[in-house]
Amino acid sequence: MVERIPMSQSGYQQLKKELERLEKVERPDVVKAIEIARAHGDLKENAEYHAAKERQSLVEGRIMELRDKLGRAETIDCTKVTTRRAVFGTVITLMDMKTDEEVTYQLLGPEEADVQRGSISVLAPLGRSILGKAVGDEIVAKTPGGMREFEVINIQAGTAC
Incomplete structure (x- = not known):
């Protein structure tokens, strides 16, 4: 059985807005940062690449968390x-x-x-x-x-x- 998460309508909208921002703005920005860092060569000692990959991990983790919470949300007026x-x-x-x-x-x-x-x-x-x-x-x-x-x-x- 899925555990529902109680949430106000405005709280639901705020999480939805954050998810949209992460998917449409943050995710593409991180992909570009990874591409730029890769172009600099050796990935083993490339701090920009490692920072971008870490940021990507954080963004993807938050996207998954928000999708889960929004999917289990029980909105209350x-x-x-x-x-x-x-x-x-x-x-x-x-x-x-x-x-x-x-x-x-x-x-x-x-x-x-x-x-x-x-x-x-x-x-x-x-x-x-x-x-x-x-x-x-x-x-x-x-x-x-x-x-x-x-x-x-x-x-x-x-x-x-």
């Missing part, structure tokens, strides 16, 4: 999700029970998660502990800083997904 419970795409506001600080995260897929931009993966420990919770529920989550307790104080529909 974040604007049409329920706000009764924390689900993919919702924006969750939590109260840290120890510090009384509020934090807000949007629950997204692993490819889109970026804590600095206010989103966390539904597959990360904190994201998993939030899924299915309602306003007023308490959460105990394992974080890089140790075990932390939160209370869900708001759930709203995501935007720009």
